[in-house]
Amino acid sequence: MSADYLIVGQGIAGSVLAWTLSQRGYRVLIMNDPTLPAASKVSGGIFNPLTGKKLYRTWKADELFPFAHKFYSDMQAQLGGDFLHDCDVYRPYRSIEEQNSYLAQTADPNLAKYVVERADDAKFSPFVENPYGGLQITQAGWVDCVQMLQKIEHYFIENKQYIHDRVDYQKIEIQEDSVVYNDLKIKKILFCEGYEARQNPFFNWLPFNPVKGQSLIAVVEDYTLQEIINQGTFILPLDGKGKCRLGATYSWHDLDWEATEDGRAYLEDKIKPYLKKKYQILEQHAGIRPSTKDRRPFVGIHPEYASLGIFNGLGTKGVSLAPFFANQLVNFLETGEEIDKEANIERIFSLYFRSK
Numbered sequence: 001m002s003a004d005y006l007i008v009g010q011g012i013a014g015s016v017l018a019w020t021l022s023q024r025g026y027r028v029l030i031m032n033d034p035t036l037p038a039a040s041k042v043s044g045g046i047f048n049p050l051t052g053k054k055l056y057r058t059w060k061a062d063e064l065f066p067f068a069h070k071f072y073s074d075m076q077a078q079l080g081g082d083f084l085h086d087c088d089v090y091r092p093y094r095s096i097e098e099q100n101s102y103l104a105q106t107a108d109p110n111l112a113k114y115v116v117e118r119a120d121d122a123k124f125s126p127f128v129e130n131p132y133g134g135l136q137i138t139q140a141g142w143v144d145c146v147q148m149l150q151k152i153e154h155y156f157i158e159n160k161q162y163i164h165d166r167v168d169y170q171k172i173e174i175q176e177d178s179v180v181y182n183d184l185k186i187k188k189i190l191f192c193e194g195y196e197a198r199q200n201p202f203f204n205w206l207p208f209n210p211v212k213g214q215s216l217i218a219v220v221e222d223y224t225l226q227e228i229i230n231q232g233t234f235i236l237p238l239d240g241k242g243k244c245r246l247g248a249t250y251s252w253h254d255l256d257w258e259a260t261e262d263g264r265a266y267l268e269d270k271i272k273p274y275l276k277k278k279y280q281i282l283e284q285h286a287g288i289r290p291s292t293k294d295r296r297p298f299v300g301i302h303p304e305y306a307s308l309g310i311f312n313g314l315g316t317k318g319v320s321l322a323p324f325f326a327n328q329l330v331n332f333l334e335t336g337e338e339i340d341k342e343a344n345i346e347r348i349f350s351l352y353f354r355s356k
């Protein structure tokens, strides 16, 4: 059997890359080990152009957001389903000082275009504390990643382009301009393994800075809001009938996939003060974000083996980063067009050669 590309891993990174390649007419095979955990399966899937306590426009938002929106809309139109949800993000101000500071910042036209001129505070006040009003951010929303991943999996299974297995690195035979793996002959293997990349002998030199995250699934009483609420932690309505995801925690220690009592307590402590409704917790999830030391993705080709590539390091923003950088990687593979210097792994090749 032969293929142009073997994609290892089918989280957000592998799904988006496989779809991008397949839309350009390449024969793609996906290999994914379903027994390994995936950050994408517990992801909030939120895309939000203005983030952080200090309210900044996220990196490359003007390019990334329209690109990602069109990408997921087109994918949804072709695969069916309803995984793309456009909605505003409402940030209740914590204090009058925060209100003043955010209003001054959003006078800047670069930020103003992402903000509703007059937030609909009255709409939110039955549900969340907002004595100082709040900031309403547009061009935001969320992708139901579990559903999107299922759609991609079914599509590639139906087309006989899917292998449920863990890659065995020992079996990768690198040839001059191709790779042999078992009975497969492939032009390139593109690794999209998320946090598991630390096990990959070809790419374990990359400086990841993984971040564990936890979230809760809860039913909130009489909760009809469709918008995402964010005050450091978020309330993400999942079905418009009160089922919500509450998240998320950030921890650079205890890098395991276990949901903890501390994680639950942290989220409840943060959310209770501003959520006016009663809720009941149904589930708790944990995952590890493949974040990087310089907070930029890892995109590109191995410094020594031209037939091995990587698409990883999507960190806290997999949904908004993946379509744009998958497209850059595919352009590079097709025509040699440059990958953004900040994302290209060439920026850290010195680490590879130092590790030899």
Ligand SMILES: Cc1cc2nc3c(=O)[nH]c(=O)nc-3n(C[C@H](O)[C@H](O)[C@H](O)COP(=O)(O)OP(=O)(O)OC[C@H]3O[C@@H](n4cnc5c(N)ncnc54)[C@H](O)[C@@H]3O)c2cc1C
Pocket: 008, 009, 010, 011, 012, 013, 014, 031, 032, 033, 034, 035, 036, 037, 038, 039, 040, 041, 042, 043, 044, 045, 046, 047, 165, 166, 167, 192, 193, 194, 195, 196, 197, 212, 213, 214, 215, 247, 248, 249, 286, 287, 288, 289, 290, 311, 312, 313, 314, 315, 316, 317, 318, 319, 320
């Ligand atoms: C609690 C939490 C909340 C988050 N919320 C958001 C959010 O709101 N918005 C946002 O954009 N991002 C969010 N993120 C981050 C987002 O989840 C990640 O950026 C994204 O999931 C990374 O995707 P990935 O495909 O690189 O990795 P993963 O999702 O971890 O996928 C890796 C895949 O590779 C497979 N695999 C690994 N090794 C092998 C191997 N050797 N052989 C075969 N298969 C292999 C695994 O089975 C897995 O399916 C959140 C993360 C967490 C933990």
